[in-house]
Amino acid sequence: SAVISQKPxxxxxxxxxxxxxxxxxxxxxxxxxxxRQQPGQSLTLIATANQGSEATYESGFVIDKFxxxxxxxxxxxxxVSNMSPEDSSIYLCSVGRINGEKLFFGSGTQLSVL
Amino acid sequence: xxxxxxxxxxxxxxxxxxxxxxxxxxxxxSNYFPWYxxxxxxxxxxxxxxxxxxxxxxxxxxxxxxxKTAKHFSLHITETQPEDSAVYFCAAIPGGTSYGKLTFGQxxxxxxxx
Numbered sequence: 001s002a003v004i005s006q007k008p009x010x011x012x013x014x015x016x017x018x019x020x021x022x023x024x025x026x027x028x029x030x031x032x033x034x035x036r037q038q039p040g041q042s043l044t045l046i047a048t049a050n051q052g053s054e055a056t057y058e059s060g061f062v063i064d065k066f067x068x069x070x071x072x073x074x075x076x077x078x079x080v081s082n083m084s085p086e087d088s089s090i091y092l093c094s095v096g097r098i099n100g101e102k103l104f105f106g107s108g109t110q111l112s113v114l
Numbered sequence: 115x116x117x118x119x120x121x122x123x124x125x126x127x128x129x130x131x132x133x134x135x136x137x138x139x140x141x142x143x144s145n146y147f148p149w150y151x152x153x154x155x156x157x158x159x160x161x162x163x164x165x166x167x168x169x170x171x172x173x174x175x176x177x178x179x180x181x182k183t184a185k186h187f188s189l190h191i192t193e194t195q196p197e198d199s200a201v202y203f204c205a206a207i208p209g210g211t212s213y214g215k216l217t218f219g220q221x222x223x224x225x226x227x228x
Contacts (some may be wrong), residue, residue: 031214042203042218043158058215059115092157096214103148103214105157 002027006106013113020079021109023093028073037090049076083113116141116208120219128227133194135222138186143209147187150203194226
């Protein structure tokens with residue numbers, strides 16, 4: 001499986017600010033995704049990070065709130081904008097190679113918004 | 115869209131017993147079903163997966179069965195050990211072009227008592 005590094009591992013932020021999370025993979029991958037895991041909950045897909053084009057967002061998530069970049073096949077960022085306490089969650093990037101199967105997750109970013 | 119239901123939400127067993135977690139899905143075109151284990155504070159780890167053209171898959175103490183007609187799949191852990199204690203998530207990838215768009219079940223907290 002790929003080695004997936006995610007930074008920061010955790011952060012405490014003030015309401016109204018923004019945080020950018022980085023995901024770096026040690027090899028080129030076809031597909032990269034961003035998931036959110038709210039406290040004590042399951043995982044929900046935020047968006048698919050497309051290399052060289054705009055991300056594809058799932059229902060309930062919008063680009064203004066969660067802008068995503070993917071400049072190449074090994075790196076992506078997710079920004080959580082204008083944060084509120086409801087954004088407190090674990091944010092996980094995930095990568096897959098073949099047809100999106102066998103997805104592996106980064107170590108996650110634990111975000112707390114005060 | 116796809117909907118995945120997972121039961122039970124909590125499961126408590128004695129060391130050495132077997133544990134079974136069940137999931138149902140709604141999209142009959144779904145074709146890939148992974149299981150993830152998440153220990154406290156850690157990322158979800160892929161432990162086993164099955165494709166829709168297979169009815170059963172086994173890896174040491176872990177097995178997954180799939181019933182396409184009934185649209186359900188199950189995780190079986192035999193000879194449980196305390197280190198099996200974690201949250202387990204089932205997931206499904208809907209059919210069509212939903213590559214990598216995992217829909218997760220709600221999770222099962224498994225506790226194995228020594």
